[in-house]
Amino acid sequence: MKTFSFIGMVAGIITLSAFTINNSINWKISDGYSIKFSSEDPSGVFTKLKGNIAFDETNLSSSSFDLEVDVNSINTGNGMQNKHAVGKKWFNAELYPTIHFISEKFVKTSKGYQVMGALEMHGVKKNFTMPFTFVNNTFISSFTVDRTEFDLGATKGMSAKVPHEITLDISVPVTK
Structure with a gap:
């Protein structure tokens, strides 16, 4: 009887901890x-984005982003410029087909997150901090990237x- 109670207690603890570990x-x-x-x-613009978003405003430690932008989806409105952008002197989309961001930590700020x-x-992989807001189920961010830090272009x-500085304005509506 004690074995059954112990097994039941362990199962209950594991079940409850599963909800507290990942409740984003x-x-x-x-x-x-x-x-x-x-x-x-x-x-x-870039027209192709995919990835996984887990976000909970009340439990930031359980949140995560794993996002990829398809480099070949670049559109500058100029076909020749698009071709150069994905070529070897710039993004080199053949070798590096995506821009990838993986989160490590979320922080609440006075302006959002x-x-x-x-x-x-x-x-080239670099530590990066991205500001954003989350309003009406939409992630909104604006920031700059120094292209030379990623060896983009000469x-x-x-x-x-x-x-050197390129401004990015991102808006990503999401559903549950």
């Missing part, structure tokens, strides 16, 4: 997301005309 809300990326980038030149994690682009010749 899993979100599905909805259509209508937007990934815009801008500088003096170029500007444009910050997510810290690893951003990998063009084969810093001399024609590529030197492209600013």
